[in-house]
Amino acid sequence: MAILKSFLELNRPFKVICKRCLNSSAQFTDVLTSETCEVGESAQIKKIKPYEDIPGPKPLPLLGNNWRFIPYIGDFQIEHIDKVSKKLYTKYGKLVKVGGLFGRPDMLFLFDPDEIEKVFRKEDALPLRPSMPSLNYYKHNLRKEFFGDLGGVISVHGQNWQKFRSKVNQIMLQPRSAKMYAQVILETAEKFVERIGGLRNDASEMPDNFLNEIHRWSLESLARIALDIKMGCLEEHPPADTQRLIDAINTFFINVPILELKIPFWRVFPTSTFNRYIEALDSIREICLKYINKSMDNLNLEANDDQLSVMQKVLKRENNVKLASILALDLFLVGVDTTSNAVASILYQLSINPKKQQLLHEELDRILPNADSKLTIDKLDEMSYLKACIKETMRMFPVVIGNGRQTSSDCVIGGYNVPKGVQIVFQHFVISNQEEFFSESDKFLPERWLKECQMTKTHHPFACLPFGFGKRMCLGKRFAELEIQTLLATVPQSHGKRRTRQRVDWNARRGQGNVQIADVTESLSTENSGWNYDRPLRSEQTPTAT
Ligand code: HEM
Numbered sequence: 001m002a003i004l005k006s007f008l009e010l011n012r013p014f015k016v017i018c019k020r021c022l023n024s025s026a027q028f029t030d031v032l033t034s035e036t037c038e039v040g041e042s043a044q045i046k047k048i049k050p051y052e053d054i055p056g057p058k059p060l061p062l063l064g065n066n067w068r069f070i071p072y073i074g075d076f077q078i079e080h081i082d083k084v085s086k087k088l089y090t091k092y093g094k095l096v097k098v099g100g101l102f103g104r105p106d107m108l109f110l111f112d113p114d115e116i117e118k119v120f121r122k123e124d125a126l127p128l129r130p131s132m133p134s135l136n137y138y139k140h141n142l143r144k145e146f147f148g149d150l151g152g153v154i155s156v157h158g159q160n161w162q163k164f165r166s167k168v169n170q171i172m173l174q175p176r177s178a179k180m181y182a183q184v185i186l187e188t189a190e191k192f193v194e195r196i197g198g199l200r201n202d203a204s205e206m207p208d209n210f211l212n213e214i215h216r217w218s219l220e221s222l223a224r225i226a227l228d229i230k231m232g233c234l235e236e237h238p239p240a241d242t243q244r245l246i247d248a249i250n251t252f253f254i255n256v257p258i259l260e261l262k263i264p265f266w267r268v269f270p271t272s273t274f275n276r277y278i279e280a281l282d283s284i285r286e287i288c289l290k291y292i293n294k295s296m297d298n299l300n301l302e303a304n305d306d307q308l309s310v311m312q313k314v315l316k317r318e319n320n321v322k323l324a325s326i327l328a329l330d331l332f333l334v335g336v337d338t339t340s341n342a343v344a345s346i347l348y349q350l351s352i353n354p355k356k357q358q359l360l361h362e363e364l365d366r367i368l369p370n371a372d373s374k375l376t377i378d379k380l381d382e383m384s385y386l387k388a389c390i391k392e393t394m395r396m397f398p399v400v401i402g403n404g405r406q407t408s409s410d411c412v413i414g415g416y417n418v419p420k421g422v423q424i425v426f427q428h429f430v431i432s433n434q435e436e437f438f439s440e441s442d443k444f445l446p447e448r449w450l451k452e453c454q455m456t457k458t459h460h461p462f463a464c465l466p467f468g469f470g471k472r473m474c475l476g477k478r479f480a481e482l483e484i485q486t487l488l489a490t491v492p493q494s495h496g497k498r499r500t501r502q503r504v505d506w507n508a509r510r511g512q513g514n515v516q517i518a519d520v521t522e523s524l525s526t527e528n529s530g531w532n533y534d535r536p537l538r539s540e541q542t543p544t545a546t
Pocket of ligand 1: 336
């Protein structure tokens with residue numbers, strides 16, 4: 001009544017209805033925003049426009065919008081989806097509809113943190129992150145005999161996702177969970193540092209395949225955390241299947257956007273891309289299962305939790321071998337290249353920003369003053385500049401450039417009616433590189449994340465969400481953060497325990513036509529894991545700016 005009254009007072013010539021009642025009253029063209037409705041005063045009227053009016057590239061008859069991804073003909077390049085997003089933002093604004101893609105619902109690219117916040121805040125108990133129908137098909141059709149009803153969390157939705165996630169949430173996300181693995185994470189970082197010490201050339205540059213070295217560190221760390229297994233990735237001659245696993249993970253991520261955005265012929269017959277993709281998934285499953293079984297053999301059910309790997313803890317609690325194995329598989333699928341790409345990106349930024357690298361060195365020298373100073377969780381907690389370097393890189397080059405949710409009911413986004421079933425893609429890469437949200441956004445300024453910095457106050461908490469938000473937030477966030485922080489606190493000492501820290505050039509050697517780490521890191525967030533691949537709990541919390 002309060003709402004109606006305030007509108008009568010405004011004496012407007014049209015009817016007003018609460019957004020929640022919209023379905024039953026299609027004839028009304030003006031509605032209150034739900035915030036106004038809830039507050040019941042300071043009535044603010046927004047004109048709700050029809051879904052069809054959302055701007056975006058128009059689909060052609062018969063060809064839809066898929067033709068845009070055809071090489072030489074179309075203007076969208078799958079391997080440069082970041083540029084596509086930027087282009088769409090510049091041309092159409094903060095809400096862009098990309099419809100007419102065969103075999104998939106319309107996508108709404110959302111470039112507005114306020115609207116992203118609203119979508120997240122309204123998330124129901126079963127948020128659906130729309131991605132990887134091909135993986136869903138693999139888990140629930142092609143290899144159903146293995147997965148059964150336990151699909152894990154990646155590309156699984158509804159009650160099946162919730163049942164699975166509730167069993168592993170606590171083990172993965174309790175703040176103390178990751179800390180239990182601090183020692184093995186540190187050992188792995190030290191091993192990596194020892195290894196790369198011998199890889200540098202005379203100019204202190206890394207070899208062209210440095211990203212692969214980082215993948216090896218990331219895989220080894222995850223194997224220690226998830227399985228309590230030493231895979232030997234950082235040995236001079238690692239077991240062949242470790243490199244096979246890394247290659248398969250890369251193949252998997254390279255092919256996901258192709259299968260998702262090009263015309264999905266794979267749904268009709270197995271295309272060569274699809275075959276490569278399935279082969280990669282089968283390899284990931286086969287190699288991981290080998291190590292998972294090894295880890296099971298070592299399981300001592302009498303051991304304390306802090307002596308068990310993540311998978312062993314799940315096994316002890318749930319007594320379900322299948323469930324524990326499928327969790328481990330999901331972790332390997334998405335927990336390797338994400339962390340390594342983030343690290344590559346951070347090292348690259350430090351390499352091209354020597355002054356910032358110097359500040360990091362100074363912080364490390366202050367907190368770890370002696371050659372034998374031990375890196376502990378408490379010491380890491382003190383390293384605010386180190387954490388700021390990580391956040392700043394993730395702002396400029398988020399590993400996941402576009403996260404998303406599928407609408408579970410009709411709603412209003414950006415002033416437009418949006419029906420149930422549409423896929424909203426939160427365009428964090430573009431948003432967090434906008435002057436509107438981060439001043440001097442094109443500069444690497446870790447300082448902006450320090451509490452004492454004035455710039456911090458102005459950050460919109462939903463402009464930069466590298467690990468997602470809400471009930472589906474990244475399950476590996478705590479592990480990833482600890483791994484990256486530990487590595488970053490250890491790597492600058494690669495000039496030694498001799499304590500003669502010098503600036504290190506993490507840039508790869510300017511190679512003879514080979515891929516260079518510089519190139520890789522510049523585009524890494526967009527090429528491999530960048531698209532809306534399935535990931536994402538720190539539910540109900542507002543992410544803080546610092
Ligand atoms: C820098 C490293 C990482 C980044 C940037 C990252 C980012 C993300 C993002 C953006 C999501 C989607 C969140 C959402 O929908 O709100 C996600 C989901 C997920 N991540 Fe991560 N991630 C990282 C590392 C890891 C690691 C190391 C693991 C495993 C140990 C992991 C496991 C997962 C899983 C299982 C999900 C799916 C959760 C679900 O759907 O319920 N991630 N991640």
